[in-house]
Each structure stands twice: as structure tokens, then as C-alpha cells.
Amino acid sequence: xxxxxxxxxxxAHRIAETAGGAHLIAIDRVFLHERTGAxxxxxxxxxxxxxxxxxxxxxxxxxxxxxxxxxxxxxxxxGGEGFITETRAAARAAGITLFDVNDRDQGIIHVISPxxxxxxxxxxxxxxxxHTCTQGAFGALAWGxxxxxxxxxxxxxxxxxxxxxxxxxxxxxxxAPGVTAKDMALALIATHxxxxxxxxxxxxxxEAVTALDMEGRLTLANMATEFSTMTGIIAPxxxxxxxxxGRPYAPEAFDDPYWATLRSDADAxxxxxxxxxxxxxAPMVSWGTSPEHTIPxxxxxxxxxxxxHTYIGLPAGAPLAGTPIDxxxxxxxxxxxxxxxxxxxxxxxxxxxxxxxxxxxxxxxxLAVKRQAEAEGLDKVFEAAGFxxxxxxxxxxFYAGGEGFAEGSRVISSxxxxxxxxxxPGIRTHIASPETVAASALAGVIADPRLLAREEASA
Amino acid sequence: MKPVSTITSPGVPLLRDNIDTDTIIPSREMKTTGRTGxxxxxxxPWRYTDAAARVRDPxxxxxQRDAIGTRLLLxxxxxxxxxxxxxxxxxxxxxxxxxxxxxxxxxxFKGNCIRNGLLPIELxxxxxxxxxxxxxxxxxxxxxxxxxxxxxSFAIDxxxxxxxxxxxxxxxxxxxxxxxILAWLAADRKLRPWAYRETAT
Numbered sequence: 001x002x003x004x005x006x007x008x009x010x011x012a013h014r015i016a017e018t019a020g021g022a023h024l025i026a027i028d029r030v031f032l033h034e035r036t037g038a039x040x041x042x043x044x045x046x047x048x049x050x051x052x053x054x055x056x057x058x059x060x061x062x063x064x065x066x067x068x069x070x071x072x073x074x075x076x077x078x079g080g081e082g083f084i085t086e087t088r089a090a091a092r093a094a095g096i097t098l099f100d101v102n103d104r105d106q107g108i109i110h111v112i113s114p115x116x117x118x119x120x121x122x123x124x125x126x127x128x129x130x131h132t133c134t135q136g137a138f139g140a141l142a143w144g145x146x147x148x149x150x151x152x153x154x155x156x157x158x159x160x161x162x163x164x165x166x167x168x169x170x171x172x173x174x175x176a177p178g179v180t181a182k183d184m185a186l187a188l189i190a191t192h193x194x195x196x197x198x199x200x201x202x203x204x205x206x207e208a209v210t211a212l213d214m215e216g217r218l219t220l221a222n223m224a225t226e227f228s229t230m231t232g233i234i235a236p237x238x239x240x241x242x243x244x245x246g247r248p249y250a251p252e253a254f255d256d257p258y259w260a261t262l263r264s265d266a267d268a269x270x271x272x273x274x275x276x277x278x279x280x281x282a283p284m285v286s287w288g289t290s291p292e293h294t295i296p297x298x299x300x301x302x303x304x305x306x307x308x309h310t311y312i313g314l315p316a317g318a319p320l321a322g323t324p325i326d327x328x329x330x331x332x333x334x335x336x337x338x339x340x341x342x343x344x345x346x347x348x349x350x351x352x353x354x355x356x357x358x359x360x361x362x363x364x365x366x367l368a369v370k371r372q373a374e375a376e377g378l379d380k381v382f383e384a385a386g387f388x389x390x391x392x393x394x395x396x397x398f399y400a401g402g403e404g405f406a407e408g409s410r411v412i413s414s415x416x417x418x419x420x421x422x423x424x425p426g427i428r429t430h431i432a433s434p435e436t437v438a439a440s441a442l443a444g445v446i447a448d449p450r451l452l453a454r455e456e457a458s459a
Numbered sequence: 460m461k462p463v464s465t466i467t468s469p470g471v472p473l474l475r476d477n478i479d480t481d482t483i484i485p486s487r488e489m490k491t492t493g494r495t496g497x498x499x500x501x502x503x504p505w506r507y508t509d510a511a512a513r514v515r516d517p518x519x520x521x522x523q524r525d526a527i528g529t530r531l532l533l534x535x536x537x538x539x540x541x542x543x544x545x546x547x548x549x550x551x552x553x554x555x556x557x558x559x560x561x562x563x564x565x566x567x568f569k570g571n572c573i574r575n576g577l578l579p580i581e582l583x584x585x586x587x588x589x590x591x592x593x594x595x596x597x598x599x600x601x602x603x604x605x606x607x608x609x610x611x612s613f614a615i616d617x618x619x620x621x622x623x624x625x626x627x628x629x630x631x632x633x634x635x636x637x638x639x640i641l642a643w644l645a646a647d648r649k650l651r652p653w654a655y656r657e658t659a660t
Contacts, residue, residue: 122654
């Protein structure tokens, strides 16, 4: 019988059916971070349980580590150092692989796991982090869980799971110049709602998806959780295997015929299908306080929940482009990879951000991305333009009580969430692609990056 | 984990869609790696006019007299979206919430509820609205919610129901199947040797 990619991986990992009709699913990789992983490791130690297979459990410091140069265990977040030192001690005691604060390969989970070849096509991978779905871009079944389930996965090598329904989101045609994977994700959520994928595991497919490079695919899959799905998965292809070849934790060769089976069969059926014309997508920017409150940068603010208009300070009918901004952020597991930094730097090169911008940060997703960017001179481009150049980490994707933006600031951000207070009390966040962040930082107002690119082409 | 059976409580309304876990418990309120001491930070951005000084906002529903001691929250669609932080559920439970009724929940949040003895009930928006400030009785064994003369049944995954009703620890439950797990791993190691590593580094 024809099968979806999701079904192939799920069924290959099904150990048993439980009495209640749920499935016991084998988990190949568990990844922890210091913010929520510490709680799982602590409970495990308290109950005297141990990790079933420590060689397949990994931990990293990414969420609350300081990103200022010269960092150590100290962080500006109140009590933050305790999370770091406790996670380090617990990870060592549990015998799992740890990417510590200043290890050469430290970075955000969903950046370093592909970089190191820890995620592989056909694996199941979980982490107590909602953006674990990012790694579905490699044809793995990867999803976010809570700390209790992380403990369950470490101790038993399994999770007890209800089988989700399947959905395919097909992006037909090709993206227009200046439009990116981030805009694809935002267009999907804007059209079908932040809860639109509930109960489903999504496969992203279509010409515009296969045309993306691996980093673009990671960006697209990253936002699956903002669509409320269990995960987002993309069938692996030659690009996927080429990316992984030679990575430290990847197999030496992908020559097992198994790898070629990892795709939905041509006549496989999905419980739900959504088709989106990729060619019609424009650069997208959020106007409100949910990722679904997103419109093309050229559009005017629609009627939304009153509270969202009040919080963000933009009435229905107001044009989004031209809205003055106070700060800019490039980083996060959505958009902090080398290709993201290259595209933003291409627009910033030889220019200065507007004098009204009070804080502009670029935070590479990993120390490897940072080294690569520095080898290409991108750090100098960002600094000359007026951005601060940082160590890697999650940084101001969220506010943990330490470093922040000035209260009430309006921030253009390459992150994934624009919730009330997400980046700090009263902070108004507009999520967008790195090029839209760069163009807006230069203009001092929310701006369409295509205009800048055109200016460049005609110069 | 305390078993769940029946819950009687006023239906306290928080009827916005897409209430995220950053709002339920902001990152800055997660001050320890433990699971307790979180109730004070619950809904901090809405509950306090000055969160640092803990100055309560009398307009916020949980600060109103009729909500004191509530065990039930009524919420909008996609409740618990955003970060996977289980601290959101720990904070709600420590505050005294035992059930949440909403048109839908974010999947990770829903899983976290089940693991912590907090009952997530999905009912249509019109029903949720009908329960606002009513004295609501929830009966898990019969899967019904009632208020006044009205009653509605709700669906729940049998596994989740059993775990909540019996207060079962999922890890203990799974460890009973350890022989099956180990047998599966031994067979799988031959099929997919590349999925395994010998030692941690």
C-alpha cells in the first residue's frame, strides 16, 4: 500500500501498541538544552533512573548563555548561571555528549544538530524545545516535547504517542526574487491560522520546497510549530545527503538502499492537503501578536483582535511599510545560519543603519557559523553598518530577564514569535526574513527589501 | 501524580485565542531548574501591573473575587501555543488549576498537561462560552461536562484518560515493557547500524 514519508518513519519505529491504543515509538536521538533539559536531568537523578543509551543523548547551552564577547558561565539573566552549571554537572553525571558554553561547536540546538550530522534522514529526534520540528528539514521525524517526556525518552528510549493525522502542504511554482523560506512559512500561517495544523504532522512538498537549499528548508520546517503541527518534514534528496556527508556524527556513506525509500509514495494519500502558489508570495511581516497576524510588507493592517491592535500600536487600515522601528535583531533557530547572514550582509554592505535605531544585533546560530562569517568578512560588514556582532545562542529571540531592548521598543526581528512580551515587557516584535530586517534597519522603518535590491541592481 | 476523577469549579474565562506559554509563564519567571515556586509567576504579564513588585491588576480575571480558588480555566483556541516549557503546566497546577476547557490546545502543551495530572478538555467555542462563570462539573469517568441542566460529552485519548484517572507515571508504565524495547533495539541495531553510536563523546 502506498505510504507517506511520515508513515514510513513512524511505522519503522513502532515497538508496540499500548493498552490505550497509543503507540510506543522508539526515539533515536534526544537533545537537551540548559533551560528545560536541566529539569529533566534533575528529575531523572532524583528518581534514581539512568539514561538507556547515553551515546544517543546530547545537550547544549544555548537558551540563556550570554552572547557578548568574552562570555563565561555568567549571564545577565537572574539565576541563569545556575541553569548552566547544573546542566553541565548533570549532563556529565548522565554520561551524555555535551556542547558546553565555549566549546568549538557550541550553538543553537537546531543549528548545530544538522551541522554535526546528529540529525539524519529517517531518524526520530526529540528535544524539550518547540522548534525541534526545524530538523524535519532533513527527512527526520523531529518534534518538541516537555521536560517530563524528555526524561521518558532518555530513560526508556521511547515515547508513548497518539498517531497524528497527516497533512501535505505543497508550494507550487518558484519564489520571486527577494522572497525566502521565511516568507513561505509566514504566508502559510497567515492564510491558514496559527492553529491551522493542529492534530497533524505536515510534509512540505512541491517545486518551491525542493528548490530551497538545506538552510532554507530548515527555516521553513522551523515554523511548523507556529502552525500548531506536531512536526514539519521534508523528503531527503541529493542536497540533503550532500550536506550531511563528512559531518562528525554522520555515517561515512549514505549508500544503504534504505535512504532512497524515504519519500512519500506517488499515490500516498494525506488526511489534508493545502496548496500554495509560491510565486504569489511577497516578503511577509507580522503586524500583531501571533504569527498568524502577518501580511505582505506592501499591505495595510487588517482588522484583528482589538487587543493585538492596542498592544502593537497599529490600527486597522494603517500601512505596515513606513512604520518607524527602534531596534533590529538577526538571529534565532529560524534565521541565524550562514546563508541568512550572507543575504543580510549583502544589503548592508557599504551602508549604515538609520540613526534612530537604538540597538541592532546579529547573533550567529553557532560558533561554526560565526567562524565562517568572519572568514568571509561578514562581521566587518555588520559592524560597519552599525550592528553588534555576538557569540552564538538564542539571545533576544526571547527575554529572560537580563539583556533586553529598551521598554516599549518596536523591533524588526528574524525570529519566529511576536507574542506579547516575548522579547521583553511591552516590546512590539515584527517578525520577518533577515533581508527584511536588514532593509528595515537601514531605512529606520519597516521596509520592503526588494526595493533595496533593485536599487543595488540599477546602481 | 494525583488521580483525576471529578472537578467542580466556576468557569473562569480567559477567552482569547492563541494564549502562548510565554504569557502563561514568562522566561524571566523561570528562576530555578525545579518544578515548584512557579505559581507566583503565572500569567505575570497580565496579572500584575508591575510584575517585579507583584502589584496586582484588579482588572485581570484571576484577580477577581469570583475567581479565587478556581480549579477550572476556560480559554480560546490553540491554548498553550509557543514554547514547549513544561513550567507553564507546573505553574497552572501549582496555582490550583485542575482542568482547562478550550476549543483546541497546542500539541506539546496538551502532552505536558497529561503528564502532570491537568485535564485538557476540547469543546466547541459555543460550549466554552456557555460555561463562563457557571458552576461547572467535570466527570472524567463518563467524559462529561455539565452546568445547570446542560451537559456535554468530550473526547479524550484512552491512554491519556487512564493515566489521568489512575495517576500513573508514564515512565513506570513504559518500563514494564522494557524487555520488548530491548528486543526491538537489538533487532533494529542490525537493520540500521548507522542510527547507533558506541560511546558518548
